Amino acid sequence: MSDPRKYTVGWICAVATEYVAAQEFLDEEHDGPEHLPPPVRNDYALGKMGRHNVVIATLPMGEYGIASAARVAEEMQHAFPNIRIGLMVGIGGGVPTRHDIRLGDVVVSIPLNGLGGVLQYDFGKTEQNKKFQRTGFLDQPPTVLRTAVGGLKVQYERKGHRLEEAVEDVLIRNRRLRSKYKRPDPVNDRLYRSDHTGEDSSFLIRREERDDDVDNPMIHYGLIASANQLMKDATVRDKLAEELDVLCFEMEAAGLMNNFPCLVIRGICDYSDSHKNKDWQGYAAMVAAAYAKDLLSRIVPSQVEAETKMSELQSTVNANLEETKVISSGVSELRESEEDHALRAIAAWLTPINYAVQQSDFINRRQKETGTWFLGSDEFQAWLTQPEKYPTLFCPGIPGAGKTMISSITISHLQNHFHQSTQVGIAYIFCNFSQQDILQNPTALIASLVRQLSKGEHAEPLRELFKTHDKKNTYPSHMDLFQVLVTVVSSYSRVFILVDALDEFHALQGRESFLRDLFALQQKVDMHMSIFATSRYGETIESFFRG
Secondary structure, three states: OEOHHHOOEEEEEOOHHHHHHHHHOOOEEEOOEOOOOOOOOOEEEEEEEOOEEEEEEEOOOOOOOHHHHHHHHHHHHHHOOOOOEEEEEEEEEEOOOOOOOOOOOEEEEOOEOOEOOEEEOOOEEOOOOOOOEEOOOOOOOOHHHHHHHHHHHHHHHHHOOOHHHHHHHHHHHOHHHHHHHOOOOHHHOOOEOOOOOOOOHHHEOOOOOOOOOOOOOOEEEEEEEEOOOOOOOHHHHHHHHHHHOEEEEEOOHHHOOOOOOEEEEEEEEEOOOOOOOHHHHHHHHHHHHHHHHHHHHOOOHHHHHOOOOHHHOOOOOOOOOHHHHOOOOOHHHHHHHHHOHHHHHHHHHHOOOOOHHHHHHHHHOOOOOOOHHHHOOHHHHHHHHOOOOOOEEEEEEOOOOOHHHHHHHHHHHHHHHOOOOOOEEEEEEEOOOOOOOOOOOHHHHHHHHHHHHOOHHHOHHHHHHHHHHHHHOOOOOHHHHHHHHHHHHHOOOEEEEEEEOHHHOOHHHOHHHHHHHHHHHHHHOOOOEEEEEEEEOOHHHHHHHOO
């Protein structure tokens, strides 16, 4: 079995096709790890690529998006403590309107126009007749990776590349992959006009074949746009291309850049419009992996060793925000990890769920004065100042009314208001319909509340729980976790628990059971626990809050 401590490069894929391609480019395949700290929710492939020991992980089947990528990366960093650089390698949708981007080409995330290489395009605002305005920032790839990209670019310019030959070599060795992963016939590379959604060939854009002195596939360097949804609208695609020179759209990278320093490499499998083309996904994944292997070949192991271990990096939060100047219960979880590695390890053993990154993302979007009407309302002030009389505040609303932003503003307000008190605990949950059962069920959410509240002098019950189960190599039951939560909450003079978007926590996953736990907890701790919750209107959920 392999020692997790010897792996220094972390490689993340989003889908199985990318995972297959990544493993095919390993020079050596290693046995699975000899031991990983529980709970283990990632699947790992280990091996050697060039001179580097690489660990590859993929998102669970059927799970996509920024939050899922962040969760996989966080667990990887904990399980493989010597990872120092990261790669996000796979497929994406190209933007062909300003550059000659074609199916099978590769896009590499490189800083451009003041952006770090990846733009979260649902992380900003668009106003009528005005350009897109970003309201938050993502880190750029590590210097060692950007330096290697520059060197490889020059190498390709001087001597060309052998990416297509590298893919062909893989398919010769493993012929069972040929039908899905070989380069499709160029006739299947069809680009339609932006204003057309049908398959009428009269709307095809005719393009000349590339000259012989141009590498095919081509490598493009610049901005990759990322969000929690597929880009299928060619008009929006072209607008962002015109304003920000976006080259590619995908769904995971924005969840990594601030906490998993990495380079994003995307093989182009479609044109980010309504004409999805699965024929090119296998080849696009292969050529992206081939590029990543060439890139690693330009980096010597000593360069990687000189980088800080990801497990030791303090997660980055926007320094321009006033909230990051306050050691609050959400952001302090990231900071305290530097001061107390033992507690960090125990917290990761308990659950990989960490809503602090989402809170930072949401509060970054806040415009000045947003939500002040709510913070000043009689209902909120009564809930804040008279817990014995108003222990629960429920805020239902229609879709798109800004409930999550209100939740985020409330969390930030509480963190700022009580930041000097170690006797006030704040814990929060952002429900998301796309989360799998293993991440959004009563036991997982109770574990998250325990993790968030087990800080400083309040951490001893969690330490004892870990000692008990570590000896037996077991994981606590739901009742065990609930009892620890009762003990932890009781150790504070006041606790706030906030749950956003209860309607996105499906009833079949145990929503009602979780709510019963919350209200039972409130009763057990003599009502010094305040509950805040938001949801779309719904009779079942509202009945819990009517008494």
